[in-house]
Amino acid sequence: MRKKKGLFDRYDGEKTLDLVGMINCSGCPTIAAPEKILKRVGALVDYGIDALHFSYCMTALCPFLKKYEKTILETYPDLTIVHGTHRPGDKTVFRKKVKELLCPTVAVPQDMNDVIQKKFRSK
Numbered sequence: 596m597r598k599k600k601g602l603f604d605r606y607d608g609e610k611t612l613d614l615v616g617m618i619n620c621s622g623c624p625t626i627a628a629p630e631k632i633l634k635r636v637g638a639l640v641d642y643g644i645d646a647l648h649f650s651y652c653m654t655a656l657c658p659f660l661k662k663y664e665k666t667i668l669e670t671y672p673d674l675t676i677v678h679g680t681h682r683p684g685d686k687t688v689f690r691k692k693v694k695e696l697l698c699p700t701v702a703v704p705q706d707m708n709d710v711i712q713k714k715f716r717s718k
């Protein structure tokens with residue numbers, strides 16, 4: 596953001612950019628109540644933000660992006676919403692990597708049950 600790279604290059608003419616804050620999704624079920632994000636966005640709007648960037652992971656992984664955008668713009672029509680931060684990579688590849696992180700197939704994850712059952716492997 597400070598170097599105005601990625602999707603921040605849209606602010607090329609600006610002298611400096613201020614990061615006002617970062618919020619995370621307020622969690623599902625967004626299909627039932629997307630308005631739950633408004634309290635968090637409102638806290639940033641109160642600080643006078645001009646633009647809100649959805650994170651890359653959100654643009655690649657969240658099926659409710661459009662629903663959030665519509666809900667936010669209905670309440671804050673003057674806010675600019677940007678889909679992303681850094682230059683996006685291939686979302687399909689990213690999703691595969693996230694799936695491997697969450698459901699590993701290459702390395703078997705271990706947990707406390709492995710320790711208790713004396714099956715824990717270490718070097």
Ligand code: SF4
Nearest residue numbers: 620622623625657659
């Ligand atoms: S799917 Fe989207 S709306 Fe639901 S918890 Fe994940 S990021 Fe939030």
